[in-house]
Amino acid sequence: MYEGVYDKADRQRHLRSIRQLKERDSMAFEHDYLYSCLSILDTKAQSLLSFDAIVLAASSIALGTSPNPFGVGDALIVLALVMSGISSSLCLLVVAIYWTETSQLEDEEEVFYHLLHIRNSRTIAYRVSWLTAQFAGFILVLGVILAKVGA
Numbered sequence: 243m244y245e246g247v248y249d250k251a252d253r254q255r256h257l258r259s260i261r262q263l264k265e266r267d268s269m270a271f272e273h274d275y276l277y278s279c280l281s282i283l284d285t286k287a288q289s290l291l292s293f294d295a296i297v298l299a300a301s302s303i304a305l306g307t308s309p310n311p312f313g314v315g316d317a318l319i320v321l322a323l324v325m326s327g328i329s330s331s332l333c334l335l336v337v338a339i340y341w342t343e344t345s346q347l348e349d350e351e352e353v354f355y356h357l358l359h360i361r362n363s364r365t366i367a368y369r370v371s372w373l374t375a376q377f378a379g380f381i382l383v384l385g386v387i388l389a390k391v392g393a
Contacts, residue, residue, distance in 0.1 A: 252344065259347035273342070276357040280340070283364050287336035290368070290375055294333065297326040297378050304382070308389050315389025318381050325378035332371035336364045 301323040308316050340360055346353040 255344050259344050272354055273357070276354065276361055279361050280357075280364065283361070283368055284337050287333040287368055287371070290371055291330055291333045291337075294326045294330040294375055294378075297322060297375065297382055298330070301326065301382055304386050304389065310389065310392060313389060313392065315385045315387070315391075318385030318388060322378045322382035322385055325374050325381065329371045329375040329378060332367045332374065335367045336371070 301319050304319050305311075305316060305323070308319070310316065342353055342357070346356055
């Protein structure tokens, strides 16, 4: 909860550690590069959350207007609703706030390994979320079609 929030003494130490990044150009570049990767993932996850919201809304509307609430089509629409919810939950893992801690700034290797680990785990979460969202969209369309033909 308080990650990245410092009291007065810790704030001064943290700022000194950031200033030392500037003195070591390669470290500053690597740090900025890895954070830019996290920013790209954040942006993509926001877009995917919007897509998930559309699928969730469309699924809810389709279920509410279904003539046969117990058919195969409706089961697929419910599955699409669940898959979209799972995709959204995975996206929330991607957009979690992360601040580099002071101790990590002071240790060149630790900060990069940690940021790389975060980037890798969020990339996997995003990719699984993206595939889940695509599956949810496909299942929704199939479910609506089957619900309309009465299957």
